[in-house]
Amino acid sequence: MPFTPRTQALPATVPFVGPEALERRLGVRFAARLGANESVFGPSxxxxxxxxxxxxxxxxxxxxxxxxxxxxxxxxxxxxxxxxxxxxxxxxxxxxxxxxxxxxxxxxxxxxxxxxxxxxxxxxxxxxxxxxxxxxxxxxxxxxxxxxxxxxxxxxxxxxxxxxxxxxxxxxxxxxxxxxxxxxxxxxxxxxxxxxxxxxxxxxxxxxxxxxxxxxxxxxxxxxxxxxxxxxxxxxxxxxxxxxxxxxxxxxxxxxxxxxxxxxxQAYLRQTIARIEAARERLAAIARDAGLRPLPSATNFVAIDCGRDGAYARRILELVLAQNVFIRMPGVAPLDRMIRVTVGRDEDLDLFGTALRHAIAQAG
Amino acid sequence: MPFTPRTQALPATVPFVGPEALERRLGVRFAARLGANESVFGPSxxxxxxxxxxxxxxxxxxxxxxxxxxxxxxxxxxxxxxxxxxxxxxxxxxxxxxxxxxxxxxxxxxxxxxxxxxxxxxxxxxxxxxxxxxxxxxxxxxxxxxxxxxxxxxxxxxxxxxxxxxxxxxxxxxxxxxxxxxxxxxxxxxxxxxxxxxxxxxxxxxxxxxxxxxxxxxxxxxxxxxxxxxxxxxxxxxxxxxxxxxxxxxxxxxxxxxxxxxxxxQAYLRQTIARIEAARERLAAIARDAGLRPLPSATNFVAIDCGRDGAYARRILELVLAQNVFIRMPGVAPLDRMIRVTVGRDEDLDLFGTALRHAIAQAG
Structure with a gap:
């Protein structure tokens, strides 16, 4: 094969598995897409x-x-x-x-x-x-x-x-x-x-x-x-x-x-930023209401400290995914005690809030 | 600088200067865009x-x-x-x-x-x-x-x-x-x-x-x-x-x-292919009428042998460009005795035909 030794040694990893791929793998269709730090508020x-x-x-x-x-x-x-x-x-x-x-x-x-x-x-x-x-x-x-x-x-x-x-x-x-x-x-x-x-x-x-x-x-x-x-x-x-x-x-x-x-x-951008900031506040409140600690954020997502180890956060993540809400989490300790949730519309965050409460109850 | 020696030795060449860049450089707006082997017939x-x-x-x-x-x-x-x-x-x-x-x-x-x-x-x-x-x-x-x-x-x-x-x-x-x-x-x-x-x-x-x-x-x-x-x-x-x-x-x-x-x-594709083939025939006829030799083509362009050396073909190219018709030519001898013209609508080819005749007359 003409591939270099470096190529042959490279893993065929994907830095981020896309939500569509997850949907295909899990056989579901996500009701809320809050994992890829996109802006559901869309472009101008x-x-x-x-x-x-x-x-x-x-x-x-x-x-x-x-x-x-x-x-x-x-x-x-x-x-x-x-x-x-x-x-x-x-x-x-x-x-x-x-x-x-x-x-x-x-x-x-x-x-x-x-x-x-x-x-x-x-x-x-x-x-x-x-x-x-x-x-x-x-x-x-x-x-x-x-x-x-x-x-x-x-x-x-x-x-x-x-x-x-x-x-x-x-x-x-x-x-x-x-x-x-x-x-x-x-x-x-x-x-x-x-x-x-x-x-x-x-x-x-x-x-x-x-x-x-x-x-x-x-x-x-x-x-x-x-x-x-x-x-x-x-x-x-x-x-x-x-x-x-x-x-x-x-x-x-x-x-x-x-x-x-x-x-x-730029007027539309300012308006979107205001919506993102409001949704960020709401997302933090949802986390606090569930007894978790939201980290301060200057982005369009909130990292939520689940308060235990990586295995626990992964369990929460999987239980949220199982309720058709797409979120992600950091891959490496000690950050992997968090889940990462992108802001969304009120209806998206409602779905996440419900899914999170159920996940915590189930995770025990 | 952190750039590799290889990077530092690389020329800052562009493989193809875009037609927009040529327009800006020449201070014109092309009336026909027949140089980039695009299909003006567009998508379905x-x-x-x-x-x-x-x-x-x-x-x-x-x-x-x-x-x-x-x-x-x-x-x-x-x-x-x-x-x-x-x-x-x-x-x-x-x-x-x-x-x-x-x-x-x-x-x-x-x-x-x-x-x-x-x-x-x-x-x-x-x-x-x-x-x-x-x-x-x-x-x-x-x-x-x-x-x-x-x-x-x-x-x-x-x-x-x-x-x-x-x-x-x-x-x-x-x-x-x-x-x-x-x-x-x-x-x-x-x-x-x-x-x-x-x-x-x-x-x-x-x-x-x-x-x-x-x-x-x-x-x-x-x-x-x-x-x-x-x-x-x-x-x-x-x-x-x-x-x-x-x-x-x-x-x-x-x-x-x-x-x-x-x-x-695929029906649209077949229709486009028919249009491209017809335009290719017409382009070849235009070249022949101007006394030049069109090469057989299985593409959406026709290479036209200008019959002399690279300098002559470049002169033809520049005279055609000066009439606001965008075409290109191969960069290397012996192919550089040709100009390369993409197919177009009848009105595009009319403009090229006129420009080519004038170019040949001027080039002498």
Whole structure:
């Protein structure tokens, strides 16, 4: 076989099993879909209009330079177009970044239990993952700084706000991390949930740092997970490296048009954020009412500490799934004592509340 | 910088400059878009309906297992679902294949002047390209066989029908190539234009061969370039390697739904193919009327031999572009004595015909 030894040694794991796959496996149809940190509130009506219009022109490839999308991003963020690279989700950009930076055996630092798809792409390109534990259910900035000073890895991953805990650090702490990035290391700052974070959690975009890339997405607050557009913000010299390896025509005409329309409707975004915040409060109340501890969240989900070990949380998860409510949980201890529940409409949260109470009663 | 030496050495080339980029550079708006081998006849109306419906559900990620799409492909081709992997265009799948198969310095064989995006991804993963010349404006099967026997490359690329010439080989010849693939080599059989080829050009799909992957797309005859879906057909053991590195959520909900709808409307596909064939005839007649030689084509474009050298063909191309008609040309001698023109509606071809006559008159 022509596959490399590295490929042959790779597991055929999927970072996240999709809800449709779970439905097929369990032979059910979920009544509430609260596990993938999507936004059931959906995209702006203007996005749907733009997609419909783009679909009628979809005989033509999308612009491989993403000119209009990057211009819209530039206007939105007050930066130049050259500071942006767009792609098929943050995941897709992570794959390219791993390709650009990693030789087999190169070190990469992340937190133990943090976003698994980043790890997946690092491993897929032969990188070696070095894990720093969470501290009090948040990423441990001091430990990350110490580790990267010690090992000078190619990449350091840091999510702010964080998935799966929903936690966040304030801007000053993130800047302390940025300041500590050694020469030869790139900080991968995953800000997928930044639209839902308090302003105090987000360091200013300027001045751009040559050793930081910040990743944003239309899949979360913008409600466009099924359209699949994300982007990275960085210094032009860093961003342009992606042009050497990216799938130039990979971002469809439809996705580009949808993202431009989404940026143009900030009023809708603000309205969605308010709905997400209200649902987050309600979700936390549901957890407390069930005798569990909801973690503070600056995202569109709430991590709920089930108060015992990983086996117990998994039992709760399975009992909730068995009631046709899709949720997920962190895969690694000690975070695996939690379940992770995405916000939803009132009717979705009602279903979850009922399912959770039953699950706790059954789990004993 | 954390980028690998290989990355730093890579050129920031784009395999194909998009027509929008050309428009911006030239300060024009093309009146006819006949350069990207798209199908202006567009997708089935059912595809537009399916996209509209999927857009309303686009708050949710697409199924990362592509279950329905693969089931539809399986039914369409009479194979099992496990024989398919779908992705963001054939280009996207080529990137993954290069990742899966190439260690730096590994050999890859292709034809000199064949599809540049394949080369781009090979180079991006450190592969070394070994070129076999075309012979009489077709890929040279005997020379490819000889070269791969000699060097046992990881990959051999062969397009049937071919881009940029539009030529094709008959099924028996392609099977001869398949039979000759050495152990340790994978034949990359690019069949992007297979829907437009005579049946006699396509080897049967069964039995599946462990050393052949066949690539198909919805971007050409199906008229969905702007939706961006393609797939590879191969033995399950080969196909499943992609699951180790692919961007699982990269293929949008919209793209998957669109592709399923496209497969379900074969009547529309047949109608489109008839329109493309008629337009191809007309395009060939336009070339002949202008005193040039159209090459036989089994694709949705016609390569037109301008009868002199590359400089002359480029002059013709630029004079046609200057009349706001977008066409392309092969980049490498001796194919670069041609221009390459995609089929279009009558009004598109009228514009091209006029532009071509003027270009020839001006070029002298």
């Amino acid at each position: 009506p203007r996005v749907l209009d733009a997609i419909g219009e783009a679909a009628r022109e979809s005989w033509a490839y999308g612009d491989p330079e993403h000119f209009e999308l990057k211009a819209a991003l530039a206007a939105h963020h007050g930066l130049e177009s050259a500071c942006f690279v767009a792609g098929e989700g943050i995941d897709g950009l992570f794959g390219l970044l791993a390709q650009l930076t990693l030789d087999p055996g190169d070190q990469v630092v992340t937190s133990l239990g943090a976003y698994p798809t980043f790890n997946y792409h690092v491993t897929g390109h032969g990188g070696h993952l070095d894990f720093v534990p969470y501290r009090e259910d948040r990423e441990d900035i001091d430990a990350l700084i110490e580790r990267m000073r010690l090992t000078v890895p190619k990449l350091v991953y840091f999510a702010n706000p964080d998935n799966p805990t929903g936690s966040w650090h304030d801007s000053a702490s993130v800047e302390r991390l940025m300041d500590a990035v050694p020469h030869g290391t790139l900080l991968v700052l995953d800000e997928a949930y930044s639209d839902l974070a308090p302003a105090s959690a987000l360091p200013p975009l300027m001045p751009l740092r040559p050793n930081v890339l910040r990743f944003r997405t239309f899949s979360k607050a913008y409600g466009m997970a099924g359209v699949r557009v994300a982007y990275a913000i960085g210094a032009p010299d860093v961003v342009k490296q992606f042009d050497k390896v990216r799938n130039h025509f990979g971002l469809s005409r439809i996705a580009q048009a949808g993202a431009v329309a989404a940026l143009a409707d | 109306p059912r595809v537009l309906d399916a996209i509209g419906e999927a857009a309303r559900e686009s708050w949710a990620y697409g199924d990362p297992e592509h279950f329905e799409l693969k089931a539809a492909l399986a039914a369409h081709h009479g194979l099992e679902s496990a024989c398919f992997v779908a992705g963001e265009g054939i280009d996207g799948l080529f990137g993954l294949l290069a990742q899966l198969t190439l260690d730096p310095g590994d050999q890859v064989v292709t034809s000199l002047g064949a599809y540049p995006t394949f080369n781009y991804h090979v180079t991006g993963h450190g592969g070394h390209l070994d070129f076999v010349p075309y012979r009489e404006d077709r890929e040279d099967i005997d020379a490819l066989i000889e070269r791969m026997r000699l060097t046992v490359p990881k990959l051999v690329y062969f397009a049937n029908p071919d881009n940029p010439t539009g030529s094709w080989h008959d099924s028996a010849s392609v099977e001869r190539l398949m039979d000759a693939v050495p152990h340790g080599t994978l034949l990359v059989l690019d069949e992007a234009y297979s829907d437009l080829a005579p049946a006699s050009a396509l080897p049967p799909l069964m039995p599946l061969r462990p050393n052949v992957l066949r690539f198909r797309t919805f971007s050409k005859a199906y008229g969905m370039a702007g939706v961006r879906v393609a797939y590879a057909i191969g033995a399950p053991d080969v196909v499943k390697q992609f699951d180790k590195v692919r961007n699982h959520f990269g293929l949008s909900r919209i793209a998957q739904a669109g592709a399923v709808a496209a497969l379900a409307d």
